[in-house]
Amino acid sequence: MGQGELSADRLTTLAEALGAVRDGDRVALGGMTLYRRPVAAALALAAAGRRGLEIVTLTGGIETDLLIGAGCVARLRSCYTGLEVVGFAPHFTRQVQAGTLTLVEETEYTLTYAVQAAAMRVPFLPMRGDLARTDILRVRPDLATFACPLTGVALIAVPALPLDVAILHASAADRHGNCNLQGQLALDPHLPPAAALTIVTAERIVSTDELIAMRGGVQVPGLLVDHVVDCPGGSLPTSCYPSRRLDVAAVLDYADAAADAAAWPRWLAHATGAHA
Numbered sequence: 523m524g525q526g527e528l529s530a531d532r533l534t535t536l537a538e539a540l541g542a543v544r545d546g547d548r549v550a551l552g553g554m555t556l557y558r559r560p561v562a563a564a565l566a567l568a569a570a571g572r573r574g575l576e577i578v579t580l581t582g583g584i585e586t587d588l589l590i591g592a593g594c595v596a597r598l599r600s601c602y603t604g605l606e607v608v609g610f611a612p613h614f615t616r617q618v619q620a621g622t623l624t625l626v627e628e629t630e631y632t633l634t635y636a637v638q639a640a641a642m643r644v645p646f647l648p649m650r651g652d653l654a655r656t657d658i659l660r661v662r663p664d665l666a667t668f669a670c671p672l673t674g675v676a677l678i679a680v681p682a683l684p685l686d687v688a689i690l691h692a693s694a695a696d697r698h699g700n701c702n703l704q705g706q707l708a709l710d711p712h713l714p715p716a717a718a719l720t721i722v723t724a725e726r727i728v729s730t731d732e733l734i735a736m737r738g739g740v741q742v743p744g745l746l747v748d749h750v751v752d753c754p755g756g757s758l759p760t761s762c763y764p765s766r767r768l769d770v771a772a773v774l775d776y777a778d779a780a781a782d783a784a785a786w787p788r789w790l791a792h793a794t795g796a797h798a
Contacts, residue, residue: 532699532750539721539749540566543687546596550578550637550717551585552690553760554708556606556768559585560691562756563723568592569794578685579603580633580708583760584776587611590623591780592790597624599683601633608773612780627661629653632680637709639682640716651676688717690742691757692750693765695724696733699747700740705763707741714746723753725762 540563543549549567553559564585567575574596579586582603589595591613603614617623631649639647651667654676659665666679690710692701701722703710714720722742727750733740744750756762759772779789 529698530744531697532744532747533697533727534749534751536563536566536723536751536753539751540570542719542721542748543567543570543572545572546574546576547572547686548576548578548684549687549689550685550709550713551582552688552708552710552713553583553585553757554706555581555583555602555604556760556773557706558691558693558703558757558762559583559760560689560723560756561585561588561758561760562753563689563691563721563751564589565794568594568790578633578637578683580630582611582614584611584773585760587613587780588776588790588793590614590617591786592794595623597626599626599628599633601628601630605773605777608770608777612777627658629658632658632662632665633683634709634712635680636683637685637712637716639680640684641712642682644682646679646681648677649680651678653678683716685713685717686719688713688720690714690720690722691753691762692722692724692742693762694726694728694733694736695722695747695750696730696744697727697750698730699742699744699750700730700733701742701744701747701750702733702736702738703741704736704738705761711741714742720747721749721751722747723751723756725754725756725765727752 576597693704759769761768
């Protein structure tokens with residue numbers, strides 16, 4: 523590890539950073555439900571017309587649903603996709619019911635273990651076999667059961683899930699890509715080491731000293747980040763603690779537009795226009 527790598531300037535524009543995302547990539551989205559989601563990045567991907575993406579997210583929210591509605595997503599791996607108190611995610615619900623979106627059933631355990639296995643560069647991680655009491659093994663034939671070689675206890679092998687791209691929204695970052703995350707972390711700390719490319723949009727760009735002094739300090743090191751983008755409000759309408767609250771009214775407006783075949787193209791054109 524050279525000093526040049528530690529001090530590299532990774533600050534760039536959103537368009538330049540997302541230019542490395544290709545059709546068909548497996549893209550992990552950071553944050554959780556309506557908290558610290560990379561909404562600006564999702565809108566920019568929609569504006570760029572990306573197609574055939576496999577989205578990986580612990581819990582999907584507005585950023586995932588708008589990508590589905592924009593025709594960007596072919597496959598989704600998540601244990602929940604919705605708009606919390608606002609209700610269902612309209613595009614997700616409609617396309618799953620119509621069979622036009624491939625959904626890989628996940629639990630918080632299976633998805634967490636899969637991402638951590640990829641980050642650890644191992645082919646799988648063993649999980650306790652308690653989940654065999656549910657239907658997860660029936661709908662996920664890639665989950666193999668085996669007996670622990672030490673105890674004989676039943677275990678489930680969860681295959682690693684390497685990522686092409688991870689996109690996070692950070693509470694703050696420095697220009698070298700070091701990140702501070704506040705609030706619900708979800709899978710965010712595990713996504714960069716599992717990804718071939720990591721893009722971070724940041725609510726604020728600050729000095730390294732200021733970043734280190736924040737609560738939690740550096741939670742994602744810059745060596746795991748390829749591009750960092752100065753993007754205040756990049757999570758809106760979702761929250762970004764402690765800078766921005768959830769804009770429930772804007773989420774309600776989104777839900778209304780996404781549920782209306784005539785209103786949706788207008789909402790998407792307006793929203794993506796600022797990120798084209």
